[in-house]
Amino acid sequence: MLGGHVNTIEESAPARRRRRHSAEFKAKAVQDCLHRGVSIAAVALHHRVNANLLRRWVAEHQALDSAGEARALMTVPQAEFIPLQIGDPTPTPAIPDIQIEVRRGAATISIRWPGSAAAECGEWLQGWLR
Template sequence: MQPGVSIAAIALHHRLNANLLRRWVAEQEAKNGAPEDRELMRVPQGEFIPLRIGEPTTAVPDIQIEVRRGATTISLRLLICTES
């Protein structure tokens, strides 16, 4: 195996089950006893970078209902309280 090679991609290319191929590779590595090679194949883990996220500024629209019947119109406007 070469560093950075995807076992799943190799399995897919050769129409093999990826889990079965991974088991075969692990068994072969255990037989060969080459921990240096396995160490070379590991991908370094990325660093955690904290992000500052401000308070969400979601505007809640008011609810407005308008009912018309003939010449009569009734309007109702409801204000939304966002403190709860």
């Protein structure tokens, strides 16, 4: 003891690393699980892997198989070229001018307003008639 402090050296446990399994190992373990009446837990014990991990491998294998079957059943028709006949574009008809003729007594007023500004013409007319 030096000055009231105790120096200790702790041994650290070696870090656990994740095991990496080859594709062949996974395929063999999954194939062993696909036999009738075989317990996934028993196969996992035999191959020394976690049963949940092996269940995931089996589920992934079955998902890939069903996706492959679905792709095989799908038929896509051959794309064909369909020619379209486009006629001459018809010009949009011009909007005729608005013509208003108002008579009050002996007075007559004629107004021409562009048809494209019909809303403004309506506003002007409402204000004028008040």
